[in-house]
Structures are given as C-alpha cells and as structure tokens.
Amino acid sequence: MVAISAKKDAVTPTEAAGLYIELGWGDGNKYSVARMKKSLANCDIVISMRNEAGELIGIMRALSDFAFETKILDMIIDPDYQRQGIGKKAMKVLEKLVPGTIIYTETERKNFRFLLDRGYQKRKGLVVFKKSIRRV
Numbered sequence: 001m002v003a004i005s006a007k008k009d010a011v012t013p014t015e016a017a018g019l020y021i022e023l024g025w026g027d028g029n030k031y032s033v034a035r036m037k038k039s040l041a042n043c044d045i046v047i048s049m050r051n052e053a054g055e056l057i058g059i060m061r062a063l064s065d066f067a068f069e070t071k072i073l074d075m076i077i078d079p080d081y082q083r084q085g086i087g088k089k090a091m092k093v094l095e096k097l098v099p100g101t102i103i104y105t106e107t108e109r110k111n112f113r114f115l116l117d118r119g120y121q122k123r124k125g126l127v128v129f130k131k132s133i134r135r136v
Contacts, residue, residue, distance in 0.1 A: 001052055002086050006093055008046045013037035015056045023076055045070075045097055047090050049077065057081045060090050062098075070098040072105035091118055 013036040020031040039061065040046055049058030058077035064070035072094070077086055095103070106128055107115065116122075 002057065002081065002084070002089075003050045004086070004089055004093055005048050005050070006045065006097060007048075008040060008043070011040060011046055011048045011056060011059060013040055016040060016059055019056050019059060019076065019078070023078065025076065043073065045094065047075075047093055049081070049086055049090060051081065058086060058090065060094065062094060064098050064101060066098060066101065068101055070094070070101045070103045072103065075105075087114065088118065 013033045016039075017028070017031040017033050017036040020026060020036075021028060025031065043061045044064045044066075045060070045062040047060040047062075048056060051057050058075070058081065060075040061073040062070055063073065075087060075090060077090075103120070104123075105115070105120070112122070
C-alpha cells in the first residue's frame with residue numbers, strides 16, 4: 001500500500017533531492033539539498049508518495065493561483081512503482097486541491113496516454129519556450 005500526502009512538510013529536501021538524483025533527473029549540483037529546500041518551500045503544492053516502509057517513491061510539485069490556473073512542474077515515480085495506479089491517485093489528490101482551475105503540464109510523448117486517460121487534452125498551438133538563468 002502506498003501513502004499519498006499533500007502536506008508540504010511531509011518531504012525533506014534531502015530525500016526529495018535524493019529521489020531526483022536516484023531516478024536520473026540530474027546530479028547533486030542540479031538537485032542539491034539547498035536548491036531543493038528552496039524549491040519545496042516555494043511550490044504551492046507538494047504531493048509525496050511513500051511505500052509501506054515509509055520510503056519516498058514519488059513526488060509531484062505544482063504551482064497554482066487556486067483560482068484560474070495550476071501548473072504541474074513535474075511528477076516522478078520510482079520505476080519499480082509505476083503502472084500501479086499511484087500516479088493516477090496523485091493526480092486525483094491534486095485535482096481536489098485546485099477545483100475550478102485549468103491544470104497545465106508538459107511531458108514527454110511516452111506519457112501522453114497517461115494524461116489522455118485522465119481527461120487531459122493536448123493544447124493546440126502551444127509552443128514551450130525556455131530560458132535558463134544562471135545562478136549568481
């Protein structure tokens with residue numbers, strides 16, 4: 001049984017950074033404990049997923065104005081726990097937290113079916129721009 005929590009303080013920066021690194025999203029420079037602490041503090045929503053042993057096996061971070069728009073920054077789940085309905089349950093938790101908003105997310109093509117099956121629609125004409133700002 002996996003426990004899902006929407007309490008921001010249910011995840012420590014150390015364990016969150018460790019999960020991102022373990023799952024290959026980046027190294028300790030990108031996902032340092034200090035940067036993760038800042039990230040978690042500034043996200044409006046942090047949803048965590050833990051296995052029966054209490055280990056962090058997934059996390060979702062999102063920003064919302066709780067009136068019009070919500071943006072899922074990312075959702076990661078340990079591959080050993082994927083395809084067990086955990087992501088689906090985490091999405092339902094998020095949707096209950098932000099009624100009346102439009103939820104946006106960007107993802108890789110391999111995840112399209114997951115979102116389509118949850119009722120999400122691919123937005124036409126949207127182009128994603130990005131600019132990395134160097135830390136000083």
